[in-house]
Amino acid sequence: MSMIFGVPVAVLSGQLLIGIINGAFYALLSLGLAVIFGLLKIINFAHGAMYMLGAMTTVLMFDYLGVNYWAALLLAPLLVGAFGVVIEYFLLRRIAGQDHIYSLLLTFGVALIITGVLVNWFGVSGLRYTMPDMFKGGVNLGFMFMPYYRAWVIVAALLVCFATWFMIEKTKLGAYLRAGTEDSQLMQGFGINVPLLISLTYGFGVALAAFAGVLAAPIYSVTPVMGSATLITVFAVVVIGGMGSIGGAIITGILMGVIEGLTKTFYPPASSAVVFLVMVLVLMFRPSGLFGKEA
């Protein structure tokens, strides 16, 4: 078997694949954070909980209502997104004029509530989600085995990332969003319904997290606590990339996933820490982040 740096190619490419998939999740999650941050100027500490809700909704809808994977891919983000709009409307909006630290703490409290309630109902052990039949199996690429579902995750995540980028950078709605990021008061003066836009933006960002959750359901263990550790890693990714650009968030996410995968191959004990170590390096040598403009 052929080797690279003393590691079999199949193992290396396998870890690389896992890295890219993890990276795709990081990209989706940090994209949602960046979208929310752009208009609301807050970091959504409930993002991990929303990701978890996406996955839990998928599993529960299947178990109790027989909703299949494809429907869940649409329904779960819609439901969670609607939930996000409710949170924005009833909670975040009430303290919109205050220091942004308060909104951050509010989302943290919301995350504690959601996670805590679900832990009580379902415990912390994983729920099982059966993969749709059409995704079972995979294809041998010669140098590695590629499970169909993993390929689908990468394609789906990239498609959604691209669509989001396209919507924000190239459409009229996106132009409103970007304008709101610059100066939401002026935009309100032009007659655009900014509060509605803020609600929808929060809902959309949260829906992206839920979409990632649906994608994760068949391959990761679905538990009420799956979001919190992931979210902290995503924060590190966001610090590394900076939230200035949508493209930057996507690229950084995938890059960090790949680095994590490579570390797992060559030095497993450091794999969970490597993203944070990269963050430390970035802070030392490029404090504004790889793609960031702001300090």
Next chain:
Amino acid sequence: MNQPANSADIHKAIVEQQAVQDRKKMMLNGVLLLLLLAAPFAVYPVFLMKILCFALFAVAFNLLFGFTGLLSFGHAAFLATGGYTTGYLLSNYSGLTTEMGIIAGTLAATVLGTGFALLSIRRQGIYFAMVTLALAQLVFFFFVQSEFTGGEDGMHGIPRGELLGFINLEDNLNMYYFVLAVFIACYLLVQRIVSSPYGQVLKAIKQNEPRAVSLGYNVDRYKVLAFVISAALAGLAGSMKSVVFQLASLNDAHWHMSGEVILMTLVGGMGTLLGPVVGATFVVNIEYNLSQGPLRDWVDPILGGIFVITVLAFRSGIVGEIQKFVKKNLG
């Protein structure tokens, strides 16, 4: 300068008013001190020590959050570093007296805090919160994988030992008065810091950082120092906690703990001296009472609910709201 006599009068009036207020404060503090001294005869001392340790932790956190305006989401790292260092030293080197172990734990947290501070002040606002959270997670991973911490099991049976080599801390009353003395010393230290010229600069940074910069203050240096002091005191709280409970565990390093200290400070009243103490007492009591009753599985969601309600309805916290009330109706 135009009317020296008049301004002298005003000055005199202010001084007198200040003196009256100071006397009131002194009396209040005296009563509090008596209560604290008598408390272990009414309440289980270990429970009181738990409150004092968390109160110190929250006071340390508040110096950074409430007075400097920096939201650290990684203070659990200092609590745990203090606790583990002290625990490890006291368990493995029987020649060490307890206070030496505690000092070493505090120093370890101080060093870690310096590293955190130098990295995190490179980013501002919410990025600061994210950086500190991520750094603390790195520390958490380190403690999970290190053997000396006992991993998931934690570090058990840490000897309380003898203070200065002759005061037996196995005795709960001795232990309590030691913890109380350390707590009061730290509280007075923070009070002194906050009212010093240095503390005024911290408040200025909190209120308007660009203006503080334009006035010529090296803002970053002030921030780093505040962070380091805060980390040191948090480490001291962790060190004492590990001696009191003879236990250091991963719970102390978890992000959950960083969230809890924020909650304590917020509920009690950020930016007030007494607030974090009240908040810590409140949260520790709530957690204890819930864990005894039918709602024992609902501690987390209830804490989350308290978070949400505090942020929505009374952002000044218990002490802050009382101060407002007093000012409005009695001042």
